[in-house]
Amino acid sequence: MNYEFTEILETIRMTEIEHFDIRTVTLGISLRDCHDRNIEVTKQKIYDKILRYGKNHVRNAQEIESQFGISIANKRVSVTPISIPFDSFNVEEYVEIAKVLDKAAEEIGIDYIAGFSALVQKGMTNGERELIKAIPLALSQTKRVCSSVNIASTKAGINMDAVNLMADAIKKTAELTKERDSIGCAKLVVFANAVEDNPFVAGAFHGVTEPEVVLNVGISGPGVVLEAIKEAGKVDLQQLAEVIKKTIFKITRAGELIGRKVAEKNGVPFGIVDISLAPTPAEGDSIADILKAMGVEDVGAPGTTAALAMLNDSVKKAGLMASSSVGGMSGAFIPVSEDMGMIRAVQAGNLTLEKLEAMTAVCSVGLDMIAIPGDTPASTIAGIIADESAIGIINDKTTAVRIIPAYGKKLGDMVDYGGLLGKAPIMEVKTISSESFVGRGGRIPAPMRSLTN
Amino acid sequence: MNLTENDIRRIAFETINELGAGVSADVIRENVKKKIENESSNSFNIPSSKTISGRVILTSFGLNKPGIVAAITKSLGDNNCDIMDLSQKIMGDFFTMIMIIDITASAKDLKEIQDDMHKIAEPLNIKIYLQHEDVFRFMHRI
Numbered sequence: 001m002n003y004e005f006t007e008i009l010e011t012i013r014m015t016e017i018e019h020f021d022i023r024t025v026t027l028g029i030s031l032r033d034c035h036d037r038n039i040e041v042t043k044q045k046i047y048d049k050i051l052r053y054g055k056n057h058v059r060n061a062q063e064i065e066s067q068f069g070i071s072i073a074n075k076r077v078s079v080t081p082i083s084i085p086f087d088s089f090n091v092e093e094y095v096e097i098a099k100v101l102d103k104a105a106e107e108i109g110i111d112y113i114a115g116f117s118a119l120v121q122k123g124m125t126n127g128e129r130e131l132i133k134a135i136p137l138a139l140s141q142t143k144r145v146c147s148s149v150n151i152a153s154t155k156a157g158i159n160m161d162a163v164n165l166m167a168d169a170i171k172k173t174a175e176l177t178k179e180r181d182s183i184g185c186a187k188l189v190v191f192a193n194a195v196e197d198n199p200f201v202a203g204a205f206h207g208v209t210e211p212e213v214v215l216n217v218g219i220s221g222p223g224v225v226l227e228a229i230k231e232a233g234k235v236d237l238q239q240l241a242e243v244i245k246k247t248i249f250k251i252t253r254a255g256e257l258i259g260r261k262v263a264e265k266n267g268v269p270f271g272i273v274d275i276s277l278a279p280t281p282a283e284g285d286s287i288a289d290i291l292k293a294m295g296v297e298d299v300g301a302p303g304t305t306a307a308l309a310m311l312n313d314s315v316k317k318a319g320l321m322a323s324s325s326v327g328g329m330s331g332a333f334i335p336v337s338e339d340m341g342m343i344r345a346v347q348a349g350n351l352t353l354e355k356l357e358a359m360t361a362v363c364s365v366g367l368d369m370i371a372i373p374g375d376t377p378a379s380t381i382a383g384i385i386a387d388e389s390a391i392g393i394i395n396d397k398t399t400a401v402r403i404i405p406a407y408g409k410k411l412g413d414m415v416d417y418g419g420l421l422g423k424a425p426i427m428e429v430k431t432i433s434s435e436s437f438v439g440r441g442g443r444i445p446a447p448m449r450s451l452t453n
Numbered sequence: 454m455n456l457t458e459n460d461i462r463r464i465a466f467e468t469i470n471e472l473g474a475g476v477s478a479d480v481i482r483e484n485v486k487k488k489i490e491n492e493s494s495n496s497f498n499i500p501s502s503k504t505i506s507g508r509v510i511l512t513s514f515g516l517n518k519p520g521i522v523a524a525i526t527k528s529l530g531d532n533n534c535d536i537m538d539l540s541q542k543i544m545g546d547f548f549t550m551i552m553i554i555d556i557t558a559s560a561k562d563l564k565e566i567q568d569d570m571h572k573i574a575e576p577l578n579i580k581i582y583l584q585h586e587d588v589f590r591f592m593h594r595i
Binding site for chain 2: 002003004005007008009010011012015016063066067068069070250251253254256257
């Protein structure tokens with residue numbers, strides 16, 4: 001036989017028991033040719049284009065799922081940052097566009113469509129200001145639309161005016177969606193150094209340098225890594241890194257295969273495979289559990305950051321060897337609400353916002369799906385975004401803030417969204433003020449390391 | 454993907470010529486639509502791997518009882534699936550079997566064969582997985 005008994009059983013175990021799945025196949029569609037000065041024509045063009053490329057996306061992905069026996073958890077679509085082709089529109093028109101995106105997503109049978117976005121790290125056009133103003137309305141009046149705004153980059157610094165606007169937008173979104181635990185904020189990401197080919201919603205968008213249409217894949221296998229670490233037993237950290245690498249290598253290979261097949265079936269080019277370890281609220285599908293299996297008593301214990309750094313680095317190294325199209329974030333995600341282990345660590349008082357912030361310096365994204373008291377002032381949220389962005393631009397990495405100032409909730413309460421978004425305990429935020437600092441506005445200049453030429 | 458108005462006009466004229474005089478506008482519209490769709494879907498140069506093999510790995514396990522192999526192989530035989538390799542072990546009370554089968558000659562596709570196997574697996578209380586060989590090749594061979 002071409003394959004060893006054990007090899008075949010290993011694959012079956014990964015897919016059937018350890019929750020290895022393709023987290024998302026995301027079809028990126030350019031909307032740059034959809035502008036018309038008449039909003040109705042624009043809407044029709046957007047709708048037609050998404051349907052033209054996306055109408056068979058879900059069915060094709062399902063066929064590949066059954067052919068290879070690997071489940072694909074989410075089928076999604078990302079589009080060009082809406083502010084770019086539609087810069088001439090105003091708040092009401094942007095909301096109309098969000099609604100048409102929502103309708104198109106429903107029609108092709110996907111749960112989320114991402115790209116209600118703007119890239120304003122250096123400055124804002126009038127259209128971009130309007131889009132940011134439209135975000136709370138768009139997120140509260142649609143179900144499937146996700147939004148992201150890039151407010152900082154290593155090359156441009158941090159646009160503090162945009163940070164302040166986004167902090168207000170987050171507060172407003174929380175209020176407008178208060179009847180559902182401020183769920184709008186779960187669909188809104190503030191980025192530093194956003195990547196253009198990220199397949200993971202809510203932060204996905206189809207970057208301006210991307211082709212007409214492309215298919216990107218995000219894989220996910222925390223459960224597989226967890227089992228491999230448990231099986232390795234008491235080995236030193238170098239050997240442990242090796243174990244992680246071998247496991248990631250295998251799942252990346254499978255991810256690339258599935259991505260290419262789905263792209264081929266859709267008749268579109270294959271883009272990248274994002275090898276991020278993305279947890280889900282399912283038991284055993286947790287990054288926190290991996291860190292604990294590595295040896296820390298709970299997430300938040302001294303050593304956690306080092307363990308996460310090693311995990312993140314091993315993921316990247318293995319992925320690079322396994323596929324020549326690694327892209328996106330490709331690291332470990334540490335969202336709170338989507339990871340049972342993280343939730344428990346917060347509830348036990350072991351994991352604080354400050355420790356999480358430190359961890360984001362070595363993981364792939366940032367402060368993700370964190371619920372904070374609803375009365376947190378916008379200036380404090382702006383301060384949190386600025387801190388996170390500073391980590392991003394100084395370390396030349398992507399950082400993100402997806403924070404939920406849950407309207408009417410206070411410390412000790414929970415927000416619960418069900419499904420993949422999970423549930424989150426409200427975390428404590430320092431009440432000392434950042435107002436005078438963030439209120440200065442302007443731009444934090446680009447750091448030293450931007451001058452590489 | 455971007456068809457210009459000229460392209461569409463050209464396609465329309467071609468269609469009218471092909472269909473000849475005396476067809477209704479609706480028929481022409483339908484045909485033009487189809488052609489445009491075809492044209493659009495061919496606009497990317499994707500190398501398609503038409504040579505994808507029909508080899509599938511069947512894995513089956515569960516509590517041992519008589520008739521498992523018989524049930525599986527009968528169904529495969531009826532569907533014209535070629536068994537290329539087979540390895541079977543009993544571990545304690547546990548039955549495990551791995552087969553490499555070729556479904557190229559079968560009238561059914563992988564999905565239909567999977568459905569058949571589910572029907573066999575249920576009354577026997579065993580698990581049967583069918584996955585295309587490529588998954589294993591990608592994961593375990595460089």
